[in-house]
Amino acid sequence: MELTEISKILKGFEPVGLDGMTDVRYMNRIDTKYVFSASKIPQLLQNVRSLYHALEIDRQREFRYKTVYFDTPELLFYSQHVTGKLNRTKVRIRTYETNGLTFLEVKQKSNKGRTSKSRIEKEPGDMNHIQQSREFLIELVAANTNSLKAVINTGFSRITLVNLGKAERITIDYNISWNNLKGDCVEMPYLAIAEIKSEKSTSLSPFFQQLKHLGIRSTGFSKYAMGMALVNNIPKQNNLKPKFLLLNRIRDEYNRNGSA
Numbered sequence: 001m002e003l004t005e006i007s008k009i010l011k012g013f014e015p016v017g018l019d020g021m022t023d024v025r026y027m028n029r030i031d032t033k034y035v036f037s038a039s040k041i042p043q044l045l046q047n048v049r050s051l052y053h054a055l056e057i058d059r060q061r062e063f064r065y066k067t068v069y070f071d072t073p074e075l076l077f078y079s080q081h082v083t084g085k086l087n088r089t090k091v092r093i094r095t096y097e098t099n100g101l102t103f104l105e106v107k108q109k110s111n112k113g114r115t116s117k118s119r120i121e122k123e124p125g126d127m128n129h130i131q132q133s134r135e136f137l138i139e140l141v142a143a144n145t146n147s148l149k150a151v152i153n154t155g156f157s158r159i160t161l162v163n164l165g166k167a168e169r170i171t172i173d174y175n176i177s178w179n180n181l182k183g184d185c186v187e188m189p190y191l192a193i194a195e196i197k198s199e200k201s202t203s204l205s206p207f208f209q210q211l212k213h214l215g216i217r218s219t220g221f222s223k224y225a226m227g228m229a230l231v232n233n234i235p236k237q238n239n240l241k242p243k244f245l246l247l248n249r250i251r252d253e254y255n256r257n258g259s260a
Contacts (some may be wrong), residue, residue: 001041006159009045010061013054016162021055021169030148031115032202035246037218037254038174038192046162047210052170060071063158064097065173069224070148075145078151081225082239086111089141090177090224091148093122101242106125106140150228163206168198170207178227186230189256191247193221219246 038181054061057091071077072093079086087114090107120136123191140178173193179185194211196202202218221243229237229244 004047005042007062008171009049009158009175010054012049012112013045013052013061013189014163015056015061016053016164017056017226020053020164021162023183030113030202031109031197032208032218033221034194034196034211034216035219035221035250036192036194036211037250039188039254039257040214040216041192043170044194045159046083048207048231050132051206052161053164054198055162058258060098062110063160065154065156066095066097067154067223068093068150069152069154069227071151072143072147073149075151078225078228078234079236081222082229082236089143090222091137091141092224094119096247097211104136105218108140148183151255152224152231153181154223154227166198166205167237168202168205168207171195171197173223176223178223178231180231184231186227188247188251190251193223 011100019038055063057063066080068092069077077089077091079085086109088109092105092107093102095102102103102122103119104122107115107117109115118136118140120133134145137148141148141198144223155175156173157175161169161260162168171194174191174197175189176191176193177185177187194207194216196205196207209246226243226247228234228239228241
């Protein structure tokens with residue numbers, strides 16, 4: 001996929017800075033995900049260009065993220081995701097590579113479908129976050145926090161769009177890769193994941209309407225769970241079989257259409 005094409009289209013968006021996103025950060029929200037071929041990103045951006053602002057930081061509108069996920073020795077958080085448990089947790093360290101900001105985050109999804117995220121800022125490059133932040137984790141995580149260990153790393157590029165009038169935030173992730181911290185790596189240049197983050201239903205979202213127009217439907221998708229299954233020989237992979245089939249279809253579509 002030619003990133004220069006995406007960059008060129010993004011220049012046509014009105015910019016918004018972090019200070020203009022206060023009303024749409026939503027640490028407690030409804031998340032709706034859409035998984036599709038990265039070849040559709042340019043068309044999708046073209047279709048919503050007049051409706052959304054693009055996040056801009058230091059004249060950049062595409063940002064690299066690095067995320068290290070933690071789990072228990074029994075892979076409790078992974079099991080929660082692949083078995084469809086309604087109350088589930090993720091513990092991660094996320095670094096925004098553009099400015100080096102690093103956060104220890106706990107992301108939780110309730111049985112009512114709402115996502116909440118709590119985080120504390122940490123020093124870049126400091127991998128002792130878990131020990132330093134035990135009190136923060138104990139307050140939020142039911143598992144034994146002393147047992148948490150880094151299990152997988154995810155990297156991706158992200159575009160963030162904002163509709164200030166409808167108070168919604170959109171993220172589009174692409175150039176996604178995983179490694180299991182042991183040298184095994186999987187890259188998926190053909191995969192894109194869009195997410196609508198709002199306080200209410202997405203049915204009135206202009207972005208949702210454009211996704212529907214392009215034949216893109218919502219689906220649950222955890223970068224953490226899929227990454228674990230892709231690069232580690234761990235149990236319960238059969239539960240993710242529909243997602244593997246979806247990825248194969250997206251890869252084939254990307255190859256048929258060529259890169260964006």
